[in-house]
Amino acid sequence: MTVGEPLSVLVVDDDFRVAGIHASLVDAVPGFRAVTTANSAGAALRAVAGEPVDLALVDLYLPDGSGIGLLRTLECDAFVLSAAAEGAMVRRAVSAGALAYLVKPFAPELLAEKLHGYARFRQLTDAEIVDQGAVESAYAALRSPAGNRPARRPVARTVTGDAVLSAVRGSAAPLSAGEVGALIGVSRATAQRYLAGLVTGGLLRMKLRYGATGRPEQEYRIP
Secondary structure, X not given: OOOOOOEEEEEEOOOHHHHHHHHHHHHOOOOEEEEEEEOOHHHHHHHHHHOOOOEEEEOOEEOOEEHHHHHHHOOOEEEEEEOOOOHHHHHXXXXXXXXXXXXXXXXXXXXXXXXXXXXXHHHHOOOOOOOHHHXXXXXXXXXXXXXXXXXXXXXXXXXXXXXXHHHXXXXXXXXXXXXXXXXXXXXXXXXXXXXXXXXXXXXXXXEEEOOOOOOOEEEEEOO
16 A cells, blocks of 8 residues: 555455445445455455455355454454354454454444544554554554544434334334335335434444345344
């Protein structure tokens, strides 16, 4: 990477739909560019052999082996993005070189936060020689402590917002924005706007719903 160029990112996930979503999240963060995706360890290694990258986002469950082995082989920095929540797996990933570990499903804002921290980490370690203060600051940037995050703003109460929240609360299964809109008589876009605000406020949780074909759809439920 040269000055002014975005940090290049490889996204590795066995599900091509998830890989595409994560690549879109990367591209939405200023200073980063998802250069390619890979659905296996072998494909990831072939990708970086042809075009080295600054950072890899690696799933641990890959069809041709564990992501832990891929972490040890890659010559770039790496984050783990995985559904594996076992403490032992987290320790193995860190030991293999992961700079961050995000447990799926995670909020898009968390990945953006970690990428911003990584950019700061790169700036602080860009010198040929660094002192202990720079090392401490670089590691602190990766940790992105909760105390440095903006406080969550309370959700403003509105009639439509209350109706959206009630619809999700009253459903036995998670609902999409289109389904919420149909239930309360508003457009999908309006329902989506209120649902996003409720997720930000911590009143709802969002995850991705996968169908047989096409792009995954966001669905919402009570935390």
